[in-house]
Amino acid sequence: MPPLLLTAHDCTGHVHLVVGSNAIASTRCTKSIVYGAKPILIAPPDAEFHHTLRDDIDAGKVEWIRKKFEDADVQSLGRDEVNNVVDAVFVTLGGGDAADTRLHISSLCRRLRIPVNVVDAPNLCTFTLPSIHSDGPLQIGITTSGKGCKLASRIRREVASLLPPNFGSAIDRLGTIRRRIWEEDYRQYAIQEDIITENEDDETPTQKSTFNQLVLQVNDNTAKTRRIRWLSQICEYWPLRRLASIADADISTILQSYASSSPSRQPIFTNSLDAKLRPTPRIILAGSGPGSPSLLTLATHRAIQTATLVLADKLVPAPILDLIPRRTPVQIARKFPGNADAAQEEFLLLGLQALQNGETVLRLKQGDPYIYGRGAEEYEFFRAKGYEPVVLPGITSALSAPLFARIPGTHRGIADQVLICTGTGRKGAAPTPPPYIPSQTVVFLMALHRIEDLVRSLVGLGKGDEEGKWPNETPCAIVERASCGDQRVIRSDLGNITEAFEVEGSRPPGLLVVGWSCNILMQNGGAKWVVEDGFHGLDGVDGADMVTEGLKQLAMDREARATPSEN
Numbered sequence: 001m002p003p004l005l006l007t008a009h010d011c012t013g014h015v016h017l018v019v020g021s022n023a024i025a026s027t028r029c030t031k032s033i034v035y036g037a038k039p040i041l042i043a044p045p046d047a048e049f050h051h052t053l054r055d056d057i058d059a060g061k062v063e064w065i066r067k068k069f070e071d072a073d074v075q076s077l078g079r080d081e082v083n084n085v086v087d088a089v090f091v092t093l094g095g096g097d098a099a100d101t102r103l104h105i106s107s108l109c110r111r112l113r114i115p116v117n118v119v120d121a122p123n124l125c126t127f128t129l130p131s132i133h134s135d136g137p138l139q140i141g142i143t144t145s146g147k148g149c150k151l152a153s154r155i156r157r158e159v160a161s162l163l164p165p166n167f168g169s170a171i172d173r174l175g176t177i178r179r180r181i182w183e184e185d186y187r188q189y190a191i192q193e194d195i196i197t198e199n200e201d202d203e204t205p206t207q208k209s210t211f212n213q214l215v216l217q218v219n220d221n222t223a224k225t226r227r228i229r230w231l232s233q234i235c236e237y238w239p240l241r242r243l244a245s246i247a248d249a250d251i252s253t254i255l256q257s258y259a260s261s262s263p264s265r266q267p268i269f270t271n272s273l274d275a276k277l278r279p280t281p282r283i284i285l286a287g288s289g290p291g292s293p294s295l296l297t298l299a300t301h302r303a304i305q306t307a308t309l310v311l312a313d314k315l316v317p318a319p320i321l322d323l324i325p326r327r328t329p330v331q332i333a334r335k336f337p338g339n340a341d342a343a344q345e346e347f348l349l350l351g352l353q354a355l356q357n358g359e360t361v362l363r364l365k366q367g368d369p370y371i372y373g374r375g376a377e378e379y380e381f382f383r384a385k386g387y388e389p390v391v392l393p394g395i396t397s398a399l400s401a402p403l404f405a406r407i408p409g410t411h412r413g414i415a416d417q418v419l420i421c422t423g424t425g426r427k428g429a430a431p432t433p434p435p436y437i438p439s440q441t442v443v444f445l446m447a448l449h450r451i452e453d454l455v456r457s458l459v460g461l462g463k464g465d466e467e468g469k470w471p472n473e474t475p476c477a478i479v480e481r482a483s484c485g486d487q488r489v490i491r492s493d494l495g496n497i498t499e500a501f502e503v504e505g506s507r508p509p510g511l512l513v514v515g516w517s518c519n520i521l522m523q524n525g526g527a528k529w530v531v532e533d534g535f536h537g538l539d540g541v542d543g544a545d546m547v548t549e550g551l552k553q554l555a556m557d558r559e560a561r562a563t564p565s566e567n
Helices: 023-034 051-058 071-075 096-112 149-161 167-189 220-224 226-237 240-244 248-257 270-277 298-306 340-356 375-384 397-404 448-459 497-504 544-562
Strands: 015-019 038-043 063-066 088-091 116-118 131-135 138-142 282-287 309-312 330-332 360-365 390-392 417-422 440-445 475-480 488-493 510-514 530-533
Touching: 015 023, 023 038, 023 051, 071 096, 088 096, 096 116, 131 149, 131 167, 138 149, 138 167, 167 226, 167 240, 167 248, 282 298, 282 340, 282 375, 298 360, 298 390, 309 340, 340 360, 340 375, 397 440, 397 475, 397 510, 448 475, 448 497, 448 510, 475 497, 488 497
Parallel strands: 015 038, 015 088, 038 063, 088 116, 282 360, 282 390, 309 330, 309 360, 417 440
Antiparallel strands: 131 138, 440 510, 475 488, 475 510, 488 530
């Protein structure tokens, strides 16, 4: 089968006959309306409609003829100027009982040379509808010739994602420039139309051999068409992002920058466009993950390399901070008990000042920005100041730390839910502890500095309410510096965990995991507590260390390229 010929039709005022009343019929009618056609729906009086189609019928956008299809419909319901022949027929009836009707309508339309489309039957169609990306005057159609509609839709999305945002508006502006050049130069020089106009066929495979021909002043016709040739050049060679940066205010500047009678003038107004292409002030809220650079997302690593200022939480581990180029200023949050709000306010002001100076600010957080990271508060602050933050996720320690301690958050028959809590509320207040649910795994963040009070509130929950109390024998574990080389896990139960922590000491940052899932893969063997030192969670992953070292080497290489040579 040869490939299909893709064309673009002006459907303004056309009559599209739609046979059927299902959801596909609704889609066909909607498309016809969008492209300026008049949809006429043929369906029995007792037909059931998709709600969108019903709304369009009630609004008068779709004409519903209450009857079954008849052969005369295709030659009587169309426009007067084409002898009442309809412009296209869409058959949305399914197979089964309608199979004969579908085949009959297709054969009728083919005989009368009326374009026909039959749903899910490429062999009965004389045309198919591509998956279309629309952006103003820009239309991109993808077809698989009926072999895979879902695949065509995916390809269309992939192609569209590569284009600059709102590229259709830029095409509109380029069209305005082209029209004004044509009008002004045609008026001024009375140039022949075949000289000034361009080929309108988008399918032209290559440029003419004269596309890059040297323009000499002695060649009158060529010199007079200099501006239209220049416009063709920038459409061919400028990056799409640069073309997309053209604004309405730039049109006159473009037209004046290369007057056809002044070839020596610079056509590219670099000052204004380059100013638009310079990096704008940006604020990025990014999570650095639990600790290991191997667990850093590529997006956050890229942000670390490109930021001009890094504002980092004090708990961001040194291996992550080592990835920051030496040329980039770094501020570590001066947070300590009783100073958290003041330190937060200081960081917000530092970030705002840097943004006002045109910098790219990376607010680097431990774990994930939105899991007890005050990320949403910072988002609101900067947005209120006119800077919309970019938020990059991180692997939260609330889920990864239990994993590296061999504690599954959920397990069939043991735990069917995970609860993430804070051990410290606003202004240092103790939050209300959750009631005991045997099938729940609870992760407490920012809790180890007050673990004694927390445990006491859990086992004595409700002050006499036995139903809500946590049993002393409930397994639990303290996980500290998860995914770092000096990771430590203290396994115990609620009755002994406070003593264990006092004896073993603190190795922040850490968290507390409570629930029966703590005993699924690892047990204490009857001991009051067990301590496990060291991180081996990535030992079975080939090249994990190479990833970390590779990131460091990449940072050093970029630093070397950015540092001017002393020679």
